[in-house]
Amino acid sequence: TEFRSSDVHNSDDYPTVAAVKHMSDLLKQATGGKHSIKVFNKGALGSEKETIDQTKIGALDFTRVNISPMNAICSKTMVPTMPFLFRSVDHMRKVLDGPVGEEILKDCEQHGFVGLAFYDSGARSIYGKKPVKTLADTKGMKIRVQQSDLWVALVSAMGANATPMPIGEVYTGLKTGLIDAAENNVPSYDGFKHYEAVKFYSRTEHSMAPEMLLMSKVVYDKLTPAEQQAIRKAAKESVAFQRKKWDEQEAKSLAVVKGGGAEIVEVDKATFEKAMGPVYDKFITTPDLKRLVKAVQDTK
Amino acid sequence: MDGFTRVCAWLSRLSLVVAVLLLLAVIACVQWQVIGRYVFNDTPTWAEALAMLLVLYMTSLAVAVGVRDAGHIGLESLIVLLPERFRLKLEVLIHLLVGVFGFLMAKAGWLWATMKWNEKKPMLGVPEGADYVPLVVAGALIVLFCAEHIVALLRGIEVEPAWN
Amino acid sequence: MELTILGLSFLGLLVLGVPVAFAIGLSSVATILYAGLPTAVVFQKMVGGMQVFSFLAIPFFIFAGELMLYGGIADRIVRFANSLVGHVRGGLGMSNVVGCTLFGGVAGSPLADVSAMGSVMIPLMKKEGYHADYAVNVTTHAALVGALMPTSHNIIIFTLATTGIASVSILGLIVACLIPALILTICNLGAAYWVAVRRGYPTRGDFAGWHEVARAFAAALPGLLVILIILGGILSGVFTATESAATAVLWALIVTSLVYRTLTWKDFLKACAKACKTTGVVLLLIGISAAFGYFMALYEVPQKTGALMASVTQEPWLIFLMVNVLLFLLGTFLDMAATILICTPIFLPICVQYGMHPAQFGVMMLINCALGLNTPPVGTTQFVGCAIGGVSVGQVMRTIWPFYGALIVCLMLVTYVPAFSMWLPQLVLK
Numbered sequence: 066t067e068f069r070s071s072d073v074h075n076s077d078d079y080p081t082v083a084a085v086k087h088m089s090d091l092l093k094q095a096t097g098g099k100h101s102i103k104v105f106n107k108g109a110l111g112s113e114k115e116t117i118d119q120t121k122i123g124a125l126d127f128t129r130v131n132i133s134p135m136n137a138i139c140s141k142t143m144v145p146t147m148p149f150l151f152r153s154v155d156h157m158r159k160v161l162d163g164p165v166g167e168e169i170l171k172d173c174e175q176h177g178f179v180g181l182a183f184y185d186s187g188a189r190s191i192y193g194k195k196p197v198k199t200l201a202d203t204k205g206m207k208i209r210v211q212q213s214d215l216w217v218a219l220v221s222a223m224g225a226n227a228t229p230m231p232i233g234e235v236y237t238g239l240k241t242g243l244i245d246a247a248e249n250n251v252p253s254y255d256g257f258k259h260y261e262a263v264k265f266y267s268r269t270e271h272s273m274a275p276e277m278l279l280m281s282k283v284v285y286d287k288l289t290p291a292e293q294q295a296i297r298k299a300a301k302e303s304v305a306f307q308r309k310k311w312d313e314q315e316a317k318s319l320a321v322v323k324g325g326g327a328e329i330v331e332v333d334k335a336t337f338e339k340a341m342g343p344v345y346d347k348f349i350t351t352p353d354l355k356r357l358v359k360a361v362q363d364t365k
Numbered sequence: 366m367d368g369f370t371r372v373c374a375w376l377s378r379l380s381l382v383v384a385v386l387l388l389l390a391v392i393a394c395v396q397w398q399v400i401g402r403y404v405f406n407d408t409p410t411w412a413e414a415l416a417m418l419l420v421l422y423m424t425s426l427a428v429a430v431g432v433r434d435a436g437h438i439g440l441e442s443l444i445v446l447l448p449e450r451f452r453l454k455l456e457v458l459i460h461l462l463v464g465v466f467g468f469l470m471a472k473a474g475w476l477w478a479t480m481k482w483n484e485k486k487p488m489l490g491v492p493e494g495a496d497y498v499p500l501v502v503a504g505a506l507i508v509l510f511c512a513e514h515i516v517a518l519l520r521g522i523e524v525e526p527a528w529n
Numbered sequence: 530m531e532l533t534i535l536g537l538s539f540l541g542l543l544v545l546g547v548p549v550a551f552a553i554g555l556s557s558v559a560t561i562l563y564a565g566l567p568t569a570v571v572f573q574k575m576v577g578g579m580q581v582f583s584f585l586a587i588p589f590f591i592f593a594g595e596l597m598l599y600g601g602i603a604d605r606i607v608r609f610a611n612s613l614v615g616h617v618r619g620g621l622g623m624s625n626v627v628g629c630t631l632f633g634g635v636a637g638s639p640l641a642d643v644s645a646m647g648s649v650m651i652p653l654m655k656k657e658g659y660h661a662d663y664a665v666n667v668t669t670h671a672a673l674v675g676a677l678m679p680t681s682h683n684i685i686i687f688t689l690a691t692t693g694i695a696s697v698s699i700l701g702l703i704v705a706c707l708i709p710a711l712i713l714t715i716c717n718l719g720a721a722y723w724v725a726v727r728r729g730y731p732t733r734g735d736f737a738g739w740h741e742v743a744r745a746f747a748a749a750l751p752g753l754l755v756i757l758i759i760l761g762g763i764l765s766g767v768f769t770a771t772e773s774a775a776t777a778v779l780w781a782l783i784v785t786s787l788v789y790r791t792l793t794w795k796d797f798l799k800a801c802a803k804a805c806k807t808t809g810v811v812l813l814l815i816g817i818s819a820a821f822g823y824f825m826a827l828y829e830v831p832q833k834t835g836a837l838m839a840s841v842t843q844e845p846w847l848i849f850l851m852v853n854v855l856l857f858l859l860g861t862f863l864d865m866a867a868t869i870l871i872c873t874p875i876f877l878p879i880c881v882q883y884g885m886h887p888a889q890f891g892v893m894m895l896i897n898c899a900l901g902l903n904t905p906p907v908g909t910t911q912f913v914g915c916a917i918g919g920v921s922v923g924q925v926m927r928t929i930w931p932f933y934g935a936l937i938v939c940l941m942l943v944t945y946v947p948a949f950s951m952w953l954p955q956l957v958l959k
């Protein structure tokens with residue numbers, strides 16, 4: 066079968082897009098050409114929210130989404146989204162490759178999804194027309210966030226005015242001063258051309274919310290155990306490939322935004338970390354979630 | 366005017382009144398967002414989400430009213446060329462097809478609404494399934510109004526728009 | 530096979546006389562049943578297609594237009610326009626073009642433009658003795674300029690679609706669109722005048738003098754201020770395009786009920802009801818078109834077309850012509866944003882390879898996609914215009930040719946004369 070997978074990124078060579086294509090090659094090899102995956106990127110089949118629902122009812126075989134839209138469906142996915150939880154990229158990779166990552170992927174199953182893998186999405190930072198160095202700088206700033214309770218809480222905890230806005234309006238908003246800042250990883254700061262509008266990228270690195278690859282449980286259950294294993298294995302093997310691509314993409318984008326006049330600002334992260342208590346109080350409410358957060362913090 | 370027609374006319378008028386109130390509410394939401402951002406420097410995060418939800422209800426009701434008032438645009442080229450008795454059959458068929466669409470719309474709306482009832486909508490805290498409730502309501506109204514049109518066609522009378 | 534079912538069932542239903550939105554919906558259902566996928570996806574795409582925040586501007590502008598129409602703003606604007614160009618043959622048509630262009634600069638969306646200006650101008654032109662088809666064609670074509678204006682969200686969509694292929698800055702494209710927008714306006718004026726002369730539309734006496742112009746302008750000013758409020762509001766960052774549309778409603782309400790005191794309670798209710806009904810028609814169509822676009826993407830219609838084209842010819846001017854024709858054909862069915870997002874990655878590399886600048890390609894694509902808004906079977910701007918004018922698409926199509934001609938002249942100038950789009954950016958953005 067040629068399975069269908071969705072992705073919202075425009076570039077055919079974007080790390081997550083390339084990774085699923087790579088996974089398709091691996092799967093083809095493992096099944097003697099019987100199965101492969103076709104990637105529909107550019108959001109051709111719908112937004113992340115829409116493709117998640119399509120996957121749930123079996124209209125779509127795979128979907129590659131950010132972890133945030135899964136928060137409302139599967140509560141354990143909130144853990145890797147939490148601010149300043151990971152100490153570094155290496156820490157994040159270690160956690161997601163370990164038992165905590167497995168438990169979160171497994172948790173998606175009862176909601177109709179087979180969680181196959183986590184992909185990197187880098188660290189998200191604040192960019193605007195003013196540099197941000199300490200918590201005092203974000204006070205009263207109008208910062209664009211995604212339409213998500215967690216993101217609103219996170220930015221509010223910084224003392225800023227969280228302003229939910231669709232991504233398409235952000236460029237104009239930054240340009241006209243409707244919003245003072247937005248937050249995202251470097252490849253998005255580059256890809257959406259926001260570096261043309263605002264020049265200070267302040268490394269707050271407040272969240273490392275990863276990407277996920279999900280498969281429809283409806284489709285998965287129709288396969289033989291051997292085929293199911295082949296899919297799981299290919300997905301896991303595509304992770305290393307994606308991370309390599311991600312690191313390359315990040316370096317490339319960093320060069321582009323610097324070439325475009327952007328300035329990278331170093332931040333006193335400790336002042337931000339201390340302010341995040343309310344976010345944890347609001348979202349890490351069940352014993353399960355508390356245990357997972359603790360497990361992440363204890364991962365050396 | 367018989368009972369069936371009276372019920373349909375009343376439902377259509379009610380739908381339009383509710384749609385108008387929703388339109389005003391959507392405008393209020395968007396205005397409140399601007400006021401909150403500037404006057405209080407505290408953007409009401411629910412405003413945009415609520416506007417997007419309400420506009421679905423407003424549009425769906427208006428779509429149903431449009432079916433009753435024959436407001437939707439089509440190419441009438443073929444109908445006018447046909448002899449009277451074919452024209453009647455064709456018009457019945459068209460209403461039948463629109464009714465089928467309404468039925469499928471209600472059915473799909475029900476599926477999504479129930480499936481997504483336990484997911485919380487960000488910013489509002491209402492179920493995600495609330496997005497799809499208007500499909501059920503409007504779908505049912507469309508089926509009803511198509512039935513009214515078919516009955517009216519067979520009896521050779523016109524369906525009067527409820528409110529102009 | 531799925532595509533054959535999609536295409537044939539859609540055309541069949543359309544010919545039967547099923548309203549367009551339902552024809553799209555039913556053919557989508559037929560296709561998805563054949564493909565063995567759940568029908569629920571069609572309705573999910575429909576809801577998703579309606580739930581775009583910037584689309585809220587559509588009901589708002591429709592509503593504001595209705596209020597202006599019933600509340601006497603339009604009468605004063607028309608008196609001003611007439612004092613200025615009313616003595617020219619077909620003067621109301623000409624001022625319609627200018628008004629739509631100005632308003633398009635504010636709304637940045639042909640759909641919002643036709644909703645707002647159409648609601649005011651089309652009924653007035655009918656009242657003044659112009660034929661409905663002329664009124665609708667003038668308005669729907671003048672409204673297309675909105676797609677090239679600085680506030681056009683389609684400009685943003687295009688630059689996003691070029692990511693990973695070519696580097697086009699948003700500001701660069703905005704500047705590149707300015708002269709083509711002017712050319713398009715001039716072409717529209719030409720077409721409006723030509724038809725007015727051929728049909729012998731009335732002239733309304735002699736030029737009344739600048740004194741009269743000034744007096745008419747003063748009377749129209751509170752109404753015209755809405756344009757300033759919107760444009761100033763967006764450019765200064767006070768609000769988004771959508772918020773500005775909501776403000777336009779508020780302003781229209783204030784002016785008509787408090788300043789002019791012409792809006793009665795009955796008129797207000799009428800405006801409300803009409804705005805709701807038109808919104809229902811338009812948003813249903815936009816929503817269900819998203820389902821159609823889903824199949825186009827799923828069965829890779831544009832990709833297959835692109836591959837085929839590259840195998841046919843190597844001649845640059847022929848390639849450009851073919852790209853234009855294919856964009857036009859796809860634009861007949863697809864929504865503007867969908868066409869841009871799906872076709873840019875296919876056609877942009879080909880055109881760049883044959884020597885076209887990416888920004889020039891962007892302008893060409895925007896004009897072509899805008900043209901698609903006025904082509905059946907799926908022409909959203911045209912639908913709105915027809916709905917407001919109370920005429921069928923068929924009636925409008927019979928006399929649309931001079932207006933298509935104007936658009937095509939502009940399109941060809943942009944396609945084959947790079948200077949029109951590239952001179953200004955090179956001058957301004959060193």
Ligand code: NA
Pocket residue numbers: 636637638680681682683770
């Ligand atoms: Na716009």
Ligand code: NA
Pocket residue numbers: 860861862863900901902903904905906907908909
């Ligand atoms: Na079209």
